[in-house]
Amino acid sequence: MSGPDRTLVAVAPDTLPEMHAALVRAVEEAGATVVPIEEASALVFADPMAAAAFPDLIERGRHVEWIQLPYAGVETFAHHLDHQHVWTCGKGAYAPPVAEWIITALLAGFREIPRYVRASSWSARDGRNLLGARLLIIGGGGVTEALLELLEPWGCHTTVVRRSDRPVAGASRTISAEGLNDAVGDVDAVIVAVALTEETTGIVDASLLARMRPDAWLINVGRGKHVVTDDLVAALTESTIAGAVLDVTDPEPLPARHALWSLDNCVITPHVGNTAEMGRPLIAERVRTNVGHWIADEPLVGLVDVDLGY
């Protein structure tokens, strides 16, 4: 083995004590020793909110070759990415809770839970089934894989839209982005579960919304900027679609008194697809796996493509 001692790993910063402790434990369970950044071969970055702390840390980490980020999407870190290091992030690790949130959103919409929550008397007996529904999923990554796995017994017809049309395991069919406009009019729900890039920014705009069925739901668990908010407000106000469930918004957090809050056919959850509490054991598990692989010089999980930015 050439290069620095791979059993020496830094976990920093320590601004989130619970997360820091969980990641230190994970590093040690994988057989490595936690050391100051100056001695480390690798850095496990331990605070998803502290990207600003990175330049100083990496300046001191002269021997660091691999950096593990705690994010699923790395856009807040994008300007730090470089070709001098190997970068991994949490992509895929957080997928199961996020997939669970998507199913929560679909069921809440289809089964009219918002209306029943607001009701104060026995009301019209409505609702439709997720069982056997037709779903269009934008994005073919870890969240989509986890979603398809959870939905396996539900008999849904699933179309995954991704950059290439390389089939996604468990999907009824996979199409490339060019097919999106044609496919979107045929489904009970459109689910946005893709990384935010230049190409996917604003992918849900007035034109796409206009192609959706009037009984179709929009579910966004990607990033707020995937959806052109004003176009969505217009579609919901005019009921050209059934409704939207949003775990991410643009702007985010969504200001009080924003039009979306007042729409009965819109449910907003405050970016809880994966909460800190749900995510901590999952990123710790990812770190444990990757530190083990790092020591053994095996391929790391969740590699970031520095040029693609995810």
Next chain:
Amino acid sequence: MSGPDRTLVAVAPDTLPEMHAALVRAVEEAGATVVPIEEASALVFADPMAAAAFPDLIERGRHVEWIQLPYAGVETFAHHLDHQHVWTCGKGAYAPPVAEWIITALLAGFREIPRYVRASSWSARDGRNLLGARLLIIGGGGVTEALLELLEPWGCHTTVVRRSDRPVAGASRTISAEGLNDAVGDVDAVIVAVALTEETTGIVDASLLARMRPDAWLINVGRGKHVVTDDLVAALTESTIAGAVLDVTDPEPLPARHALWSLDNCVITPHVGNTAEMGRPLIAERVRTNVGHWIADEPLVGLVDVDLGY
């Protein structure tokens, strides 16, 4: 084959035109001929609300040997059951949508959807997972089987409570009713999905509620009378449990201004586990199957035990 001509089947009453038409089609697709009740070997009862129409019909149906009821639970028909006929009902047929409703209820509760529906600003990021949760299910029938099937990829720990402790496929463990009191304190949610009998009436009372964890949810998709409503109102008011999601109530329909409507930790849906629209194709499929079996003199699906009353 002895007895009357089994290819002659009546479908009555015809008070629900869409349902009547769907069941006539099902009978014909199974290879039988639809005839007046006077000539029929079997009766497919075609209106779940019209039990009162039964005595006159059966008085005229001198050759009827088998009666297919459109219900899942047959209590509204209990006083008509007799040993002169073979009785089948829709039990199991409606199970998948009801199981879907249970998962909707669990996810709405765990993921705090009611709070987010009512919110008009970005709020605390909370929620917990159904993934890996511990569930106690009262009842080992078709709904429970369908629920366990849908939950298979979710990694839940499931305890099924039933009359006997004969194992239910897909459950982590099956216990008999005597074990209920001990098991109930150990779970994230208690799900009532059992037939209403003398033994299960009021099974969720103050004593059982007091044994539940303060963060546990109660889900009732059985019948309203499984739960002692006043005891539940007390538990919810004092927050000794996390909340309840009820698809059935006692009384039902729940009157406007009932205390349950005003509780933020209680969601009431108006008996929509399976709606008429969801159920019509499912009971038609059951009728198609059973008429086929009837003609071929094979065992019928969904046999009612006249003595047990379900």
